[in-house]
Amino acid sequence: MSSIESPNEKVFKHPLGTITLLNDTNFASWKADCEQVLHGIKAWRIVMEEEVEPENPEGMTIAAIQGRKAYENFTTRKAQAGAIIYGSCSPEAKTHLNQVTDPVRMWQILTEQMDTAMTTVGRLTLFRQFSQLRPIPGQPIGAYFSRLLNISNQLAGTPEAIPYMVLKTHIFTTLPEMFKISIKMLQSQANVTIRQVMTDLKECEQNEALATKPDAVSEALYSQQGGRGGSRGGRGWRGNNRGARRGNDQRPQMWCSRCGTNCQMYSSIGR
Numbered sequence: 001m002s003s004i005e006s007p008n009e010k011v012f013k014h015p016l017g018t019i020t021l022l023n024d025t026n027f028a029s030w031k032a033d034c035e036q037v038l039h040g041i042k043a044w045r046i047v048m049e050e051e052v053e054p055e056n057p058e059g060m061t062i063a064a065i066q067g068r069k070a071y072e073n074f075t076t077r078k079a080q081a082g083a084i085i086y087g088s089c090s091p092e093a094k095t096h097l098n099q100v101t102d103p104v105r106m107w108q109i110l111t112e113q114m115d116t117a118m119t120t121v122g123r124l125t126l127f128r129q130f131s132q133l134r135p136i137p138g139q140p141i142g143a144y145f146s147r148l149l150n151i152s153n154q155l156a157g158t159p160e161a162i163p164y165m166v167l168k169t170h171i172f173t174t175l176p177e178m179f180k181i182s183i184k185m186l187q188s189q190a191n192v193t194i195r196q197v198m199t200d201l202k203e204c205e206q207n208e209a210l211a212t213k214p215d216a217v218s219e220a221l222y223s224q225q226g227g228r229g230g231s232r233g234g235r236g237w238r239g240n241n242r243g244a245r246r247g248n249d250q251r252p253q254m255w256c257s258r259c260g261t262n263c264q265m266y267s268s269i270g271r
Contacts, residue, residue, distance in 0.1 A: 012088035016040035019088040025129055026150040027115045034088055043081035046074070047103050053078075078103060085110070116154070123160040126151050130162060134174050141175065141205055145198050164194055171197060178208055 012019045017037045022030040038044040045051040056071040057064040081103035086094065089110070096113040100106050116122030130151040135144040148170070152162045172183050182204040186192055 010090065012084075014084060019084075021088060021090040022093040022110065022114060023090045024092065024114065024116065025126065025147070025154075027110075027117070028154040028156075029150050030088065031115075034085065037084055038081055041077055041080050041084070043077040043084075043103070046078050047081055047085075047107050049104055082106060117158055123155060123158055126155055127160050127162070130155075130170070133170075135176065140202075142198075142202055145171075145202075167194060168192075168197055171201070175201070179204055 010021045012021060014037050017033060017040065019033040019037060020026060020030060022034075035044060038047055051074070054070045054074055055067055057067040082101050085103055085106045086097060089097070093110065093114055096109050097106055100109060112118075116126055130148065133144070133147055133151075135141055148167065152167055155161050172187060175183065179201055182201055186197055186200060189196075
């Protein structure tokens with residue numbers, strides 16, 4: 001188990017799952033992710049006080065030996081639960097625990113202190129944070145969508161719940177200019193879902209990245225054809241003798257490597 005920082009956010013990695021560190025805006029998603037990992041180690045019922053601590057009997061009878069094994073198994077899972085809960089907290093969230101090691105009490109404290117959707121003031125604070133969220137330059141829009149959904153999930157089922165139309169409108173009006181065409185197409189679809197909106201916009205971002213940053217293979221091919229760093233035909237051009245007439249003063253036919261034809265632009269340059 002370890003806590004690491006990704007380019008976009010800090011996460012807690014466990015063999016059974018990854019949990020984004022708990023902060024003041026993601027309690028709902030943190031709770032869901034943490035619950036899954038606790039289920040995986042069979043400790044969720046301990047945290048929920050549904051599994052009672054067994055006795056730790058003494059003696060060498062079969063019953064006593066089996067009882068001690070059950071007790072050790074319980075205490076091991078309980079300790080692991082505490083480590084997972086604490087490890088998946090941000091530094092700000094950890095200040096509320098104040099050396100608490102019992103996972104039952106840790107869960108109760110974090111619910112009381114970090115679940116801001118429990119109070120009217122907290123819900124209004126979350127909605128204000130939602131309204132102020134914008135994409136961060138240099139980060140993928142997937143990270144932006146995650147922040148929006150974290151807040152939307154926390155407000156779900158409350159009087160301040162964010163309708164899908166409000167969520168879509170916020171996305172459409174806050175994205176950069178590069179998404180303008182994709183947004184217009186999505187807005188023309190009356191029944192488009194939030195999932196489809198986010199999927200299409202992520203694809204748009206990926207296509208834009210491919211168009212502006214060719215991969216190494218594309219760069220190599222481009223150079224071989226006489227582009228950047230190419231040695232034949234200058235920048236972006238290549239020579240080709242296909243179809244050229246052999247005359248005393250005729251040049252071989254030249255072809256544009258960009259459009260694949262004997263375009264006018266090249267003719268005006270090459271003569």
